[in-house]
Amino acid sequence: MNVIDVRDLRKEFTVRVKAGRLRREKRTVAAVAGVDLRVERGELLGYIGPNGAGKSTTLKMLTGVLTPTSGQVRVCGLRPVPERTRLALRVGVVFGQRSQLWWDLPLRESFDLLRHVYRVPAAAHAARLRRCRDLLDLDAFADIPVRQLSLGQRMRGELTAALLHGPEVLFLDEPTIGLDVVSRQAVRGFLAELGRAGDTTLVLTTHDLADIERLCPRLVVIDHGRVVHDGSIAALHDRYGSRRLVVADLDTALPQPPELPGAPLLRVEADGHRLVFALESAGVADVVAALAGRAALRDVSIVEPDIEDVVARLYAGKEGPLVNASGIAGAPS
Ligand SMILES: Nc1ncnc2c1ncn2[C@@H]1O[C@H](COP(=O)(O)OP(=O)(O)OP(=O)(O)O)[C@@H](O)[C@H]1O
Numbered sequence: 001m002n003v004i005d006v007r008d009l010r011k012e013f014t015v016r017v018k019a020g021r022l023r024r025e026k027r028t029v030a031a032v033a034g035v036d037l038r039v040e041r042g043e044l045l046g047y048i049g050p051n052g053a054g055k056s057t058t059l060k061m062l063t064g065v066l067t068p069t070s071g072q073v074r075v076c077g078l079r080p081v082p083e084r085t086r087l088a089l090r091v092g093v094v095f096g097q098r099s100q101l102w103w104d105l106p107l108r109e110s111f112d113l114l115r116h117v118y119r120v121p122a123a124a125h126a127a128r129l130r131r132c133r134d135l136l137d138l139d140a141f142a143d144i145p146v147r148q149l150s151l152g153q154r155m156r157g158e159l160t161a162a163l164l165h166g167p168e169v170l171f172l173d174e175p176t177i178g179l180d181v182v183s184r185q186a187v188r189g190f191l192a193e194l195g196r197a198g199d200t201t202l203v204l205t206t207h208d209l210a211d212i213e214r215l216c217p218r219l220v221v222i223d224h225g226r227v228v229h230d231g232s233i234a235a236l237h238d239r240y241g242s243r244r245l246v247v248a249d250l251d252t253a254l255p256q257p258p259e260l261p262g263a264p265l266l267r268v269e270a271d272g273h274r275l276v277f278a279l280e281s282a283g284v285a286d287v288v289a290a291l292a293g294r295a296a297l298r299d300v301s302i303v304e305p306d307i308e309d310v311v312a313r314l315y316a317g318k319e320g321p322l323v324n325a326s327g328i329a330g331a332p333s
Contacts, residue, residue: 002074003169003201004039004062009071010225011057031057033225034071041168044195044202046216048209050315054225055205059171062203063093076168089118092162095173099154100161101146107157108142111164118165125164132160135190152183159190169201170194176208188214209307221314229314233307240313242305243278246287250275251296258294263287 011032019025032054039045049055060066061073064080064087073080076090093100101110115125133139136156141149146157155175162170175191176184192215194200204216212219213233221229221236229236237243246263253272257265262282268275277287288300 001041002038003041003076004037004203005072005074006035006037006058006062007072009035009037009058009061009073010069011054011061011066012069030225032061032068032222035222035225035227037220037227037230039201039203041201042195042198043218044191044216045204046212046219047203047205047222048207048212048219048311049222053222055222056173057225058222059095059173059203059205063087063091063171089165090168092165092167092170093173094155094158094162094170094175097174097177099146099158101154101157103147104145106143106145107138107149107160110146110157110161114161114164120165124166128164128166129160132156132163132190135193136160136186150183152179152186155179155183155187156190159187163194163200167200169203172202172204172206174206175204176206176211184208191215209311213307221311223315223317236307236310236314237305240310242310243280244284244305245303246277246279246284246291247301247303248275248277248288248291248295248297249273249299251298254295258290260287260290 009032010030013029013031014026015029016024017027035054035058047055047058057066061068062075062080064084067081075087078087078090080087101107102113105113111125111129114120115122120128133142136159138156138160141153144153146154149157159175172191176187179187188211191202191204195202195215202215204211206212217232219229219231219233219236220227229239245266249270250273257268257272257275259265260277260282262280263277263286264280266276266278275291279287284302288297291297291300
């Protein structure tokens with residue numbers, strides 16, 4: 001069953017813009033311009049796009065904060081705006097910039113209050129809290145008022161607060177923004193664990209593509225309010241022709257670089273001591289074996305295609321083969 005079902009969703013804002021020295025005129029901005037999206041129970045969905053693409057506006061419509069201009073939205077079978085109270089019991093929300101915790105209370109007391117707000121049975125509350133305490137290491141700071149917590153500590157508290165009522169869908173808007181490496185890993189690890197358990201659907205917006213690579217088998221990219229990609233990261237790489245690379249360091253440069261079937265040579269570097277091949281139809285083992293038969297190899301490494309590059313091209317509206325992370329464009333120099 002689709003826990004999220006969105007059809008031709010639109011949101012327009014009326015803004016006043018300067019039109020001359022003193023005059024201002026009204027203009028309509030289509031923040032979301034016809035999004036279709038279906039998400040099944042247990043899916044982990046990355047919802048990304050450049051600044052101003054319409055991500056937050058979409059999430060706000062999915063959670064009942066904003067009324068759509070037109071289109072259809074169902075989340076857990078409910079219409080988010082008219083049935084917002086019922087929806088709140090079935091979804092959790094973590095918006096990086098906003099808090100649902102009580103600023104002057106320690107986390108422990110916030111969690112207790114939330115139990116009463118959502119009327120969660122004591123045993124279920126205790127079980128969920130125990131899981132979050134273990135996975136997010138909350139005990140070290142659970143008695144400190146929220147206002148004194150670091151951003152990373154607060155984010156762990158926010159995640160817990162969003163999950164204590166056992167939501168079916170968790171919406172996360174930039175959950176790792178501003179976090180240090182350790183906190184980011186803790187949050188990602190926690191979300192991965194939640195995803196593995198399979199009973200919570202995650203919708204994650206982020207500018208940190210490592211979040212997406214780590215967590216989301218499915219990636220929806222929007223730009224100017226429209227979906228421009230819906231599929232896996234691998235599908236995005238296929239679309240842009242980005243390939244894995246084999247980088248071979250040789251003891252002695254060859255007079256003529258070898259031609260390997262299914263793995264074109266992209267570049268020769270370091271006076272011929274480094275050869276870079278793109279893996280097309282050939283496998284790593286075939287390429288390495290063929291090279292080893294023709295040259296003394298000092299080192300071989302495999303370079304994975306870089307998601308940042310592919311997404312940057314998508315945002316820039318450029319189709320076609322990728323200049324990948326190593327700046328390798330296609331022809332040997
Ligand atoms: N309340 C509003 N009034 C007028 N325009 C708005 C309003 N909220 C959003 N917009 C406009 O709608 C567009 C989409 O904004 P939105 O916040 O959804 O983008 P976003 O993808 O979340 O961007 P970011 O990555 O920068 O957070 C932008 O052009 C923004 O200026």
